Amino acid sequence: xxxxxxxxxxxxxxxxxxxxxxxxxxxxxxxxxxxxxxxxxxxxxxxxxxxxxxxxxxxxxxxxxxxxxxxxxxxxxxxxxxxxxxxxxxxxxxxxxxxxxxxxxxxxxxxxxxxxxxxxxxxxxxxxxxxxxxxxxxxxxxxxxxxxxxxxxxxxxxxxxxxxxxxxxxxxxxxxxxxxxxxxxxxxxxxxxxxxxxxxxxxxxxxxxxxxxxxxxxxxxxxxxxxxxxxxxxxxxxxxxxxxxxxxxxxxxxxxxxxxxxxxxxxxxxxxxxxxxxxxxxxxxxxxxxxxxxxxxxxxxxxxxxxxx
Ligand code: NDP
Ligand code: OXD
Numbered sequence: 620x621x622x623x624x625x626x627x628x629x630x631x632x633x634x635x636x637x638x639x640x641x642x643x644x645x646x647x648x649x650x651x652x653x654x655x656x657x658x659x660x661x662x663x664x665x666x667x668x669x670x671x672x673x674x675x676x677x678x679x680x681x682x683x684x685x686x687x688x689x690x691x692x693x694x695x696x697x698x699x700x701x702x703x704x705x706x707x708x709x710x711x712x713x714x715x716x717x718x719x720x721x722x723x724x725x726x727x728x729x730x731x732x733x734x735x736x737x738x739x740x741x742x743x744x745x746x747x748x749x750x751x752x753x754x755x756x757x758x759x760x761x762x763x764x765x766x767x768x769x770x771x772x773x774x775x776x777x778x779x780x781x782x783x784x785x786x787x788x789x790x791x792x793x794x795x796x797x798x799x800x801x802x803x804x805x806x807x808x809x810x811x812x813x814x815x816x817x818x819x820x821x822x823x824x825x826x827x828x829x830x831x832x833x834x835x836x837x838x839x840x841x842x843x844x845x846x847x848x849x850x851x852x853x854x855x856x857x858x859x860x861x862x863x864x865x866x867x868x869x870x871x872x873x874x875x876x877x878x879x880x881x882x883x884x885x886x887x888x889x890x891x892x893x894x895x896x897x898x899x900x901x902x903x904x905x906x907x908x909x910x911x912x913x914x915x916x917x918x919x920x921x922x923x924x925x926x927x928x
Contacts, residue, residue: 621646621658622909623675626665626684634663634684637898642906661909669694679912680704682905685896686711686762688922689816689843703922704908708901712766714894719767719811719839720774722865722887726809726837727753731863735884750775756807758823759814759842760786760793761928763894767813779803804831809839815928816843826851835862841893844869849880856885867893 622645624634631649638647648654650671659675665684672681673696680702681691688705691697725731729745736743755771757764760780765788771778772790779792781803786793794803804810810832814820824840825848832838838861840847849870855861863885869878872891880886908918922928 620660620913621648621654622661622663623648623650623654623659624663624684625650625667625671627668628665630665634898637902638663638905641902642909645906645909661912663905664691666690667694670696672697680908680918682908683922684901684905687815687843688928689845692817692927702918703924704918704920705922706896706901706904707762707920708896708904709766710897710900711894712763713770714897715763715813715841716767716770718867718889718893719813719841720770722839723753723755723771723776723809723811725887726863726865731885731887751777753777753808754779754806755809755811756781756803758810758812760788760791761813761815764811764813767811779807800828801831804828805833807836808833809837812838812840812842812846814842814846816845817927819927821845822848824848824852826855829855829861832861834860836860837862838864839866840864841867844872849878852886853879853883856883861885863887865889867891 624631631651635647635649656674657677660677660679661682662672662675662678663682663684672694678698678701681697683691683703683705686706688703691703727748732745754777757768757780760768760782764780765786768778768780768788768791778790779794780786781794781800783795785795812824814823824838824846829851852864856864865887866880867889868891874880874888880888904919911918
């Protein structure tokens with residue numbers, strides 16, 4: 620029985636080699652090569668072409684090779700009755716934490732502004748900021764958000780987080796549910812989005828939410844482009860309510876050449892590279908789940924089909 624890798628970037632061969640080396644007994648196929656559709660029991664997917672999952676009648680489960688699964692739910696043709704697994708990985712989480720902390724320090728130490736000033740040969744010191752001057756609010760205290768929260772606490776940041784169910788993390792103020800969102804926002808001077816993209820969270824980074832942040836707040840979105848209402852961000856940056864934004868994810872990726880974000884001085888763009896599944900780190904859990912499936916055991920890192928994450 621076999622596993623097929625379905626993704627549209629240039630990493631199929633990398634994943635295939637890593638899986639084959641780790642589990643020579645499992646037949647691993649790229650969806651681009653000829654393969655026996657009837658034998659495929661597992662589809663390892665990353666932003667697969669819609670419809671690609673319909674050709675496997677004996678599929679047992681769908682495995683996302685990233686943390687997010689929004690692209691699977693967005694494929695209306697994907698089988699509805701199958702379990703979905705995702706990646707929960709310490710390296711993915713620590714990489715995300717490093718990315719967000721880099722963005723926070725760039726803002727804190729005014730590196731973004733000084734870079735712009737440099738293009739104008741402008742020597743203009745800004746107010747000096749320290750870690751203790753900022754409270755960081757994290758939307759989503761899951762596998763990624765919780766690691767970030769702990770790292771921020773280690774740095775000495777005042778840290779708070781918001782999630783569906785209340786979390787207990789030392790020195791992190793925990794908010795839960797929509798009733799507590801306004802209080803959480805009112806004190807988040809740097810807002811980081813690490814939510815999954817679901818019906819509930821789509822468009823959550825909008826004008827109404829931004830208005831509830833303190834004046835001068837800075838926004839970091841490393842979750843999904845669908846969380847953000849782009850025009851609302853631009854309006855709130857232009858009217859001075861927000862001081863800047865670091866964005867790693869976009870509605871359309873790659874971001875189209877004519878998108879206003881590119882030329883906006885207060886928007887800092889990275890190309891969906893905050894953290895990326897590392898094959899060496901992630902392959903063992905893919906193999907472990909394959910073997911669990913064969914033994915009829917419960918799978919690791921299952922997604923709730925009801926909640927959509
Ligand atoms: P998790 O599922 O582990 O955590 C999600 C968190 O969000 C949980 O704390 C959950 O609450 C909370 N949450 C979900 N819906 C709501 C809601 N409606 N209201 C309040 N809280 C909510 O996800 P991960 O931490 O592993 O990943 C988060 C996202 O990061 C991924 O879905 C992906 O989109 C993105 N990502 C981006 C990457 C990049 O390179 N830019 C890399 C990896 C991931 P509760 O715990 O109570 O359920
Ligand atoms: C993920 C991502 O979800 O890379 O893992 O965005």
